[in-house]
Amino acid sequence: xxEKQINLKDVAESAGVSVSTVSRVxxxxxxxxxxxxxxxxxxxxxMGYTPNALAKTLKTGQSNxxxxxxxxxxxxxxxxxVRGVEDTARKYGFIVILCNTDEDQNVERSYIAKLRTHWVDxxxxxxxxxxxxxIRELQKDGFPVVLACRxxxxxxxxxxxxxxxxxxxxxxxxxxxxRKKIAFIMGRRDLSLYTDRLEGYKQxxxxxxxxxxxxxxxxxxxxINSLYYLVQELTGSSDRPDAIFASNDLRxxxxxxxxxxxxxxxxxxxxxxxxxxxxxxxxxxxxxxxxSQPLYKIGVLSARRLIHQISYKKExxxxxxxxxxxxxxxxxxxxxx
Amino acid sequence: xxEKQINLKDVAESAGVSVSTVSRVxxxxxxxxxxxxxxxxxxxxxMGYTPNALAKTLKTGQSNxxxxxxxxxxxxxxxxxVRGVEDTARKYGFIVILCNTDEDQNVERSYIAKLRTHWVDxxxxxxxxxxxxxIRELQKDGFPVVLACRxxxxxxxxxxxxxxxxxxxxxxxxxxxxRKKIAFIMGRRDLSLYTDRLEGYKQxxxxxxxxxxxxxxxxxxxxINSLYYLVQELTGSSDRPDAIFASNDLRxxxxxxxxxxxxxxxxxxxxxxxxxxxxxxxxxxxxxxxxSQPLYKIGVLSARRLIHQISYKKExxxxxxxxxxxxxxxxxxxxxx
DNA sequence: CTGAAAGCGCTAACAG
DNA sequence: CTGTTAGCGCTTTCAG
Numbered sequence: 001x002x003e004k005q006i007n008l009k010d011v012a013e014s015a016g017v018s019v020s021t022v023s024r025v026x027x028x029x030x031x032x033x034x035x036x037x038x039x040x041x042x043x044x045x046x047m048g049y050t051p052n053a054l055a056k057t058l059k060t061g062q063s064n065x066x067x068x069x070x071x072x073x074x075x076x077x078x079x080x081x082v083r084g085v086e087d088t089a090r091k092y093g094f095i096v097i098l099c100n101t102d103e104d105q106n107v108e109r110s111y112i113a114k115l116r117t118h119w120v121d122x123x124x125x126x127x128x129x130x131x132x133x134x135i136r137e138l139q140k141d142g143f144p145v146v147l148a149c150r151x152x153x154x155x156x157x158x159x160x161x162x163x164x165x166x167x168x169x170x171x172x173x174x175x176x177x178x179r180k181k182i183a184f185i186m187g188r189r190d191l192s193l194y195t196d197r198l199e200g201y202k203q204x205x206x207x208x209x210x211x212x213x214x215x216x217x218x219x220x221x222x223x224i225n226s227l228y229y230l231v232q233e234l235t236g237s238s239d240r241p242d243a244i245f246a247s248n249d250l251r252x253x254x255x256x257x258x259x260x261x262x263x264x265x266x267x268x269x270x271x272x273x274x275x276x277x278x279x280x281x282x283x284x285x286x287x288x289x290x291x292s293q294p295l296y297k298i299g300v301l302s303a304r305r306l307i308h309q310i311s312y313k314k315e316x317x318x319x320x321x322x323x324x325x326x327x328x329x330x331x332x333x334x335x336x337x
Numbered sequence: 338x339x340e341k342q343i344n345l346k347d348v349a350e351s352a353g354v355s356v357s358t359v360s361r362v363x364x365x366x367x368x369x370x371x372x373x374x375x376x377x378x379x380x381x382x383x384m385g386y387t388p389n390a391l392a393k394t395l396k397t398g399q400s401n402x403x404x405x406x407x408x409x410x411x412x413x414x415x416x417x418x419v420r421g422v423e424d425t426a427r428k429y430g431f432i433v434i435l436c437n438t439d440e441d442q443n444v445e446r447s448y449i450a451k452l453r454t455h456w457v458d459x460x461x462x463x464x465x466x467x468x469x470x471x472i473r474e475l476q477k478d479g480f481p482v483v484l485a486c487r488x489x490x491x492x493x494x495x496x497x498x499x500x501x502x503x504x505x506x507x508x509x510x511x512x513x514x515x516r517k518k519i520a521f522i523m524g525r526r527d528l529s530l531y532t533d534r535l536e537g538y539k540q541x542x543x544x545x546x547x548x549x550x551x552x553x554x555x556x557x558x559x560x561i562n563s564l565y566y567l568v569q570e571l572t573g574s575s576d577r578p579d580a581i582f583a584s585n586d587l588r589x590x591x592x593x594x595x596x597x598x599x600x601x602x603x604x605x606x607x608x609x610x611x612x613x614x615x616x617x618x619x620x621x622x623x624x625x626x627x628x629s630q631p632l633y634k635i636g637v638l639s640a641r642r643l644i645h646q647i648s649y650k651k652e653x654x655x656x657x658x659x660x661x662x663x664x665x666x667x668x669x670x671x672x673x674x
Numbered sequence: 675c676t677g678a679a680a681g682c683g684c685t686a687a688c689a690g
Numbered sequence: 691c692t693g694t695t696a697g698c699g700c701t702t703t704c705a706g
Contacts, residue, residue, distance in 0.1 A: 005455070007683055018693045023685065033691060053454040054395050055683035058698050063391070065434075073416045073423075074616070082410050086437055090444075095451065097402075098435040100423055107427075114432065117390040118342070118699090253620050260622060279411075283590050285597060285622035344699055355677045360701060370675060392699035395682050455683090 006049045015043045026051065057118075062314065066306055067115050069099040069108060069125040076250060076278040077295055078126070081148060084299020085124060092307050094121075101127045109134050116143065121310045124148055124302045129190065144309035144319050148302040150193060151324065157309065158324040159302045163193050166291045166329040167200025170273050171245055173331055175208050179243035179271055183216040183234060185227070185251045197247045197275065216241060220251060227251060231258035235270060242270055243337070249274040249281045252288055256336065260285075271337040286335035294327050301325055343386045352380045363388065394455075399651065403643060404452050406436045406445060406462040413587060413615040414632055415463070418485060421636020422461060429644050431458075438464045440525075446471050453480065458647045461485055461639045466527065481646035481656050485639040487530060488661065494646065495661040496639045500530050503628045503666040504537025507610050508582055510668055512545050516580035516608055520553040520571060522564070522588045534584045534612065553578060557588060564588060568595035572607060579607055580674070586611040586618045589625055593673065597622075608674040623672035631664050638662055 008026075012019040017036060024032050025040040032040075057063040068085050070078045082098065089096045097120065101108045108127060112134055115123075122144035128135055130152065139145045139156060147158040174182050184201050187194035198217070205212050218230050231254065235241065244259075246252035252274030256266065264270055266286055274281055274290035281288040309319045345363075349356040354373060361369050362377040369377075394400045405422050407415045419435065426433045434457060438445040445464060449471055452460075459481035465472055467489065476482045476493060484495040511519050521538050524531035535554070542549050555567050568591065572578065581596075583589035589611030593603065601607055603623055611618055611627035618625040646656045 005683095009683080019683090020685080020694080021692060024692085027685085031691060036692085050450075050454055052395075052683050053451075053456055054391055054400070055455075055698085056685075058389075058391050058395055058683080058700095059685050061698080073410065073419050079410045079416060082435070083437060086410075086435060095434055095456075097432055098419070098423060100420060113387075114390075117387055118392075119390055119432075257620060257622070280617055280620075283594060283617075283621070285594070342699095345701095346699080356700080357678080357702080358676060361676085364701085368675060373676085389699050392682090393701075395684095395699080396701050398682080 005052070006047045007052065008049075011040065011044050011047060011049050014047060015040050061118075062310075063119060063121055064093055065095045065097060065120045066303070066310075067097045067099060067111070067120045067123045069101055069111065069123065069127050071103045071127045072100050073098070076280065077149075077248075077276050077293070080278075080295035081126065081299040081302075084296040084301075085303045086299075088300045088303035089307070092303075094303075094307060103127055103129065105129070105132065105134075108132065112138060116141070122146075122306045124306055126150065128152060130192070142313070142318065144306055144313055146302050146306045146309070148298055150191075152192070154324055155322055157305055157322045159298050159305065159327065160324065161293055161298075161327050161329050163196035164200040164203070166293075167197040167245075167247075167275070168204045169200075169329075169331055170275070170291050171201045171204035172208070173333070174243045174245060174271060174273060174337065175204060175210070177271070177337065180210065181216070181239075181241040182210075182243040182245055183218065183241040185218045185220060185231075185244065185246040185255065187220055187247045187251070189219075194247050201245060220247075224250070224254070227254050228258045231255045232262050235259060235262065235264060240270070243273070244270060245273045245275075247275055249276045249278045249288065249290055252290065252336075253280065253284055256284055256286075256288065267335070267337050273337055277332055282334065284336075289331075289333045289335070289337040292330040292332045294329070297327060301327070342389070343384045344389065345386075348377065348381045348384060348386050351384060352377050398455075399647075400456060400458055401430055402432045402434060402457045403640070403647075404434045404436060404448070404457045404460045406438055406448065406460065406464050408440045408464045409437050410435070413617065414486075414585075414613050414630070417615075417632035418463060418636040418639075421633040421638075422485075422640045423636075425637045425640035426644070429640075431640075431644060440464055440466065442466070442469065442471075445469065449475060453478070459483075459643045461643055463487065465489060467529070479650070479655065481643055481650055483639050483643045483646070485635055487528075489529070491661055492659055494642055494659045496635050496642065496664065497661065498630055498635075498664050498666050500533035501537040501540070503630075504534040504582075504584075504612070505541045506537075506666075506668055507612070507628050508538045508541035509545070510670070511580045511582060511608060511610060511674065512541060512547070514608070514674065517547065518553070518576075518578040519547075519580040519582055520555065520578040522555045522557060522568075522581065522583040522592065524557055524584045524588070526556075531584055538582060557584075561587070561591070564591050565595045568592045569599050572596060572599065572601060577607070580610070581607060582610045582612075584612055586613045586615045586625065586627055589627065589673075590617065590621055593621055593623075593625065604672070604674050610674055614669055619671065621673075626668075626670045626672070626674040629667040629669045631666070634664060638664070 008019045012022045099111045126148040128150040151160045274288045277290045277292035281290050312320045345356045349359045436448045463485040465487045488497045611625045614627045614629035649657045
């Protein structure tokens, strides 16, 4: 049974001092006589005193807790980001609340409604969408907010990569290695990270005088499993493409399977390029060439920035003006191209 | 800028009633005159009142927050479990704090020290080890605790699978399909889930009169990457095994790669069996046969049990006596066996 | 039905 | 150096 929790008052009585003295000692304030200091520390330990962080938060207004909102931890890119956030948060004494939103605005709103209730000091959101007005409200209400992996203007802190450029580089690599007819597997059209990647692909084509062909872009179906068949369909004809650039690794891996099962040789017949460089991409057959996104680092930097904003706000009463941090990507060439 | 937060008192003044009345209205208590009730509700909404959950927690002693301790979200089995926990927690109005411990007792201890500080109502721990005395202390101090995926006796709530039996079934399948020399890739020896799997493997061998051979069990090296070479070494000789049973899917996938690169045909030359059935295992080449663990369900049931214990404790002053829930597993046969 | 008042555990002036 | 006191925002007796 949970014995009665010891509190400051109990310790104070036992030690024959006032609560404020105990509070000072435990807070490491120096303005306490060494002798009393030792005694208090000793008694506190002996009594098994544990501070009540809640009461402290109520008083000081800082909970040392941040919320991390992501679409879904089951999406392979998030574990690394989450780890980066948590490791960093822990380092600075913060705790993280994980929120999976499935890109559902309602879930997101209800989480925010719940968390803004003085629970958390700030938010890292990797699930921002163009119409996420609640995120902007959050910001307007003075909460530190940093966006991860998504970009919606310079008026809000963000840690991102240059999706357009990265996709352009990857496409150019394909062109440079002799591919002439490159298909693209597209993701959700309402996410700028995907429209940017598509844009990069188009740009690379353009600058190499390759006409853009709509029939070469496969729109990922609602049911991801049917992507398999769409790939086989596109590559079944005689004038099939000689390369496929997928807007993320999972789609690339499915393409790999679809092609393999249809008997096409990779990369001889068709080259396949992914995007993200999730852990698995090195384990496929053949190992996948892909664009490497510094996922863990995105997590680390988002957390650092958020924590910076939290302490800045504590000191100045408001957050520092927003910064958007654009991280570099690398092309990692393995055996699929 | 964060405008001054509206609190009960502000609303009370505006409405010309006392704070207790406002509190009653907002709590949905019925003993309030309908007329005042409406007015208060109206004013609260208009003023943009948001309750302060912290203060409420401080008063009531319940935070509606649970902690989830796992080894690492980067280990592929945890995303599903985490999702199961979070979905369930959300359904019941709880929030989850994620803690990655890397199986490091110090990290775990420091997290617990921090969280027991009246922050959380209970713990789900998937990182329990034999010597995790701090977990037992937690329990002794009255905190609801449920173990996920790990079992250390009936005196603590747990949601697990029968690792020994599942491994035995898988091994027997291999034997039944004609394999006579089966290797085993072992994980950490200090985790009972792995020693149990090894035990199941041994038992299957025994009951089919196949002598157990130490040389056939590969101990996973500290550096997971060198597992690749150990597999090639073991399978390079002329009297190589005709099957490999890996104690988890990641190890199986590495074995798959090692064998493929060494030119051995799967499953004709060597069959490969995994354990866990993570999402990826269906995407490998060839698709991996494996033991399916109901990961999401483990998360759901752990959370449900924990929340049950939390409310039970609230009502009775102590938790209900522990229950260990052993979930079934399935053998999923794909192309690698 | 409603208000006054006590206090959850802690911090931070303000006085000594 | 140390004690007293006044809250942080909310719930909950106890009296009207």
